[in-house]
Amino acid sequence: MASSPQNLPYKLYYWPFLQGRGEFVRLILEEANAPYIDVARLPADEGGGKDAVMAFYNWQTQGTPVLAPPVLQTGDQVLSQTASICRFLAERHGLAPDDELERATALSLQLSIADVVAEVHDTHHPLSVRLFYEDQKEAAKERAGHFLKQRLPRFLAYFEAVLERNGDHHLVGQALSYPDLSLFHLIEGLQYAFPNAMSDLRGQCTRVLALATAIKARPRIDAYLRSPRRLPFNLDGIFRHYPELDLVP
Amino acid sequence: MASSPQNLPYKLYYWPFLQGRGEFVRLILEEANAPYIDVARLPADEGGGKDAVMAFYNWQTQGTPVLAPPVLQTGDQVLSQTASICRFLAERHGLAPDDELERATALSLQLSIADVVAEVHDTHHPLSVRLFYEDQKEAAKERAGHFLKQRLPRFLAYFEAVLERNGDHHLVGQALSYPDLSLFHLIEGLQYAFPNAMSDLRGQCTRVLALATAIKARPRIDAYLRSPRRLPFNLDGIFRHYPELDLVP
Numbered sequence: 001m002a003s004s005p006q007n008l009p010y011k012l013y014y015w016p017f018l019q020g021r022g023e024f025v026r027l028i029l030e031e032a033n034a035p036y037i038d039v040a041r042l043p044a045d046e047g048g049g050k051d052a053v054m055a056f057y058n059w060q061t062q063g064t065p066v067l068a069p070p071v072l073q074t075g076d077q078v079l080s081q082t083a084s085i086c087r088f089l090a091e092r093h094g095l096a097p098d099d100e101l102e103r104a105t106a107l108s109l110q111l112s113i114a115d116v117v118a119e120v121h122d123t124h125h126p127l128s129v130r131l132f133y134e135d136q137k138e139a140a141k142e143r144a145g146h147f148l149k150q151r152l153p154r155f156l157a158y159f160e161a162v163l164e165r166n167g168d169h170h171l172v173g174q175a176l177s178y179p180d181l182s183l184f185h186l187i188e189g190l191q192y193a194f195p196n197a198m199s200d201l202r203g204q205c206t207r208v209l210a211l212a213t214a215i216k217a218r219p220r221i222d223a224y225l226r227s228p229r230r231l232p233f234n235l236d237g238i239f240r241h242y243p244e245l246d247l248v249p
Numbered sequence: 250m251a252s253s254p255q256n257l258p259y260k261l262y263y264w265p266f267l268q269g270r271g272e273f274v275r276l277i278l279e280e281a282n283a284p285y286i287d288v289a290r291l292p293a294d295e296g297g298g299k300d301a302v303m304a305f306y307n308w309q310t311q312g313t314p315v316l317a318p319p320v321l322q323t324g325d326q327v328l329s330q331t332a333s334i335c336r337f338l339a340e341r342h343g344l345a346p347d348d349e350l351e352r353a354t355a356l357s358l359q360l361s362i363a364d365v366v367a368e369v370h371d372t373h374h375p376l377s378v379r380l381f382y383e384d385q386k387e388a389a390k391e392r393a394g395h396f397l398k399q400r401l402p403r404f405l406a407y408f409e410a411v412l413e414r415n416g417d418h419h420l421v422g423q424a425l426s427y428p429d430l431s432l433f434h435l436i437e438g439l440q441y442a443f444p445n446a447m448s449d450l451r452g453q454c455t456r457v458l459a460l461a462t463a464i465k466a467r468p469r470i471d472a473y474l475r476s477p478r479r480l481p482f483n484l485d486g487i488f489r490h491y492p493e494l495d496l497v498p
Contacts, residue, residue, distance in 0.1 A: 064411060104336075105313050108328060112316045115317075126392070127375060127392050128395035130399055142377075142388075143377065155316075
């Protein structure tokens with residue numbers, strides 16, 4: 001992408017009716033103040049709608065075929081996989097450390113966040129992405145119970161330990177980087193999906209919650225969250241609030 | 250890690266009794282002919298054994314805390330997350346493209362392979378990593394069925410499409426890179442775990458199978474696979490052969 005025209009806006013392709021993994025990319029574009037078009041949110045007669053995303057599923061699009069959205073396009077070059085897109089954008093737009101090891105560590109942290117996101121997804125889809133939630137509800141209850149009682153406390157304690165080791169305010173280095181932005185969204189999503197479980201754990205991840213609060217107050221993030229560009233949480237995304245999957249208060 | 254001593258062997262920390270995600274790292278180290286110590290496979294009185302891996306679980310080790318193994322250590326610097334370790338080693342040892350976009354694409358492909366690996370893992374552990382397989386066997390049968398009938402054909406077709414687009418022999422660029430090595434291991438693992446399903450699909454992924462065959466014949470990979478450094482597939486790893494989860498021949 002280095003050779004692509006720098007003055008063109010990025011094109012982001014992601015489902016227009018949910019935040020999903022696209023949201024991690026959007027937060028970087030917004031914080032970087034990078035011009036972008038959220039293509040599928042355009043009207044269909046301007047090339048938008050879900051067909052704009054579906055086009056990547058036939059592997060006839062330009063560039064390396066894409067397994068799944070989100071997709072970032074610059075000129076005629078495309079890049080897929082959330083963490084790879086985030087790394088690419090962040091290193092280009094000053095939202096990643098400069099040091100080689102810290103850059104590698106930022107990617108590792110992003111991948112750890114992605115691991116948690118994948119487990120959150122599977123709390124409501126433990127058996128198949130092709131089945132409706134309603135058709136795997138019992139397995140979902142079991143998986144969500146294990147997630148909330150065993151996995152989530154450890155995941156939050158992990159990011160708390162990383163912050164503590166690094167001086168409390170950022171996951172890596174001494175400035176904002178893309179895993180910080182992604183951790184903010186993870187926490188927002190968890191609070192939406194599992195308010196009771198997150199309330200129980202709030203005393204055990206004070207640094208994580210403080211970081212999320214600080215990110216939310218950043219001027220560009222705040223403006224984005226209040227804008228129509230931000231889709232609300234809903235029951236189509238990764239983070240879903242099914243009360244029956246949360247802990248009993 | 251750039252500043253760490255170049256003449257020290259890498260230290261890899263991973264469970265000593267299974268290939269797991271550590272195998273993707275081992276294959277890069279072997280193909281790169283990079284000196285490394287597979288620490289946990291040393292005798293306990295030389296610092297080996299599973300305790301060498303468990304030490305990372307208390308977050309008191311040096312450097313950024315680690316969520317899960319594998320861990321790569323150089324000097325006093327540590328890096329976790331399989332894809333991040335693979336990217337780091339491969340870019341350093343000539344097993345990644347030089348071009349910026351191709352490097353980003355290599356990482357994306359590695360992450361797509363990791364997505365498949367995660368789904369393979371969940372075929373035998375759909376409800377919780379804390380439960381034994383035997384205690385989630387019915388859910389495992391359901392998840393494995395969906396995986397083998399819907400997901401696996403698409404995943405293999407995807408990598409086939411990538412190879413076709415790129416001239417058949419490599420996933421990205423015109424030389425061997427780390428996603429090629431990882432795709433080889435994915436295919437080996439799938440053939441071990443699901444021989445019937447893979448046999449059914451062999452006509453639909455000829456380029457993928459040819460790449461796997463070519464990787465297996467590379468001198469350093471061949472020597473590694475025949476060496477005691479290579480752990481066999483078994484029922485503790487990610488790829489497990491439970492005949493009841495495979496398709497009926």
